Amino acid sequence: xxxxxxxxxxxxxxxxxxxxxxxxxxxxxxxxxxxxxxxxxxxxxxxxxxxxxxxxxxxxxxxxxxxxxxxxxxxxxxxxxxxxxxxxxxxxxxxxxxxxxxxxxxxxxxxxxxxxxxxxxxxxxxxxxxxxxxxxxxxxxxxxxxxxx
Numbered sequence: 001x002x003x004x005x006x007x008x009x010x011x012x013x014x015x016x017x018x019x020x021x022x023x024x025x026x027x028x029x030x031x032x033x034x035x036x037x038x039x040x041x042x043x044x045x046x047x048x049x050x051x052x053x054x055x056x057x058x059x060x061x062x063x064x065x066x067x068x069x070x071x072x073x074x075x076x077x078x079x080x081x082x083x084x085x086x087x088x089x090x091x092x093x094x095x096x097x098x099x100x101x102x103x104x105x106x107x108x109x110x111x112x113x114x115x116x117x118x119x120x121x122x123x124x125x126x127x128x129x130x131x132x133x134x135x136x137x138x139x140x141x142x143x144x145x146x147x148x149x
Contacts, residue, residue: 033105033115035136040144041071041114042101048092050078057092057116059102073102073116076130084128091121098122101148103141105134120145 029035043061055075060068075081081088100121104114116129118141126145135141 029115029134032107032109033134034108035105035134037106038103038117038135038137038139038141038144039106039114040101040103040148041073042099042148043071045092045095045098045100046070048089048096050089050092052077052079055081059100069112072113073104073129074113075116081127081129088127091125091127095121101145102129103135103144117141118145120148 041059041061043059045057046060047056047058049056055078057073057075059071059073061071062068078089085091098121100119102114102119103117105117107113115134117135118126118128120126126142
């Protein structure tokens, strides 16, 4: 009888832990990124991580001194991006090794990470990378990218 109760309690504890684990993995935009800043980066697309709950892409960009550093950009989930444009992944894959630009909100902790708002591929195609409510400033992300040469 004791073993049955112990097994039942253990089963429910493990079930509860498995149920809340995905919730623990999610994070707050406001806790990690500065939504009041919109920074444009231009660099070479080196890597795409098409995964849930958020995808990532990496650009090699030059800093103010001319040194190249790799920046990681978080984007929305692949599912949501595909709903916006079914060819989103194809655009990224086709542009690996090519120059692209991204408007993003930087990480609050100063690391080489940011959340992407819009990207502009070499052919001029501009795509949203998630909900527009992330950036809280008054700059127009799409206009900025349209005016880049």
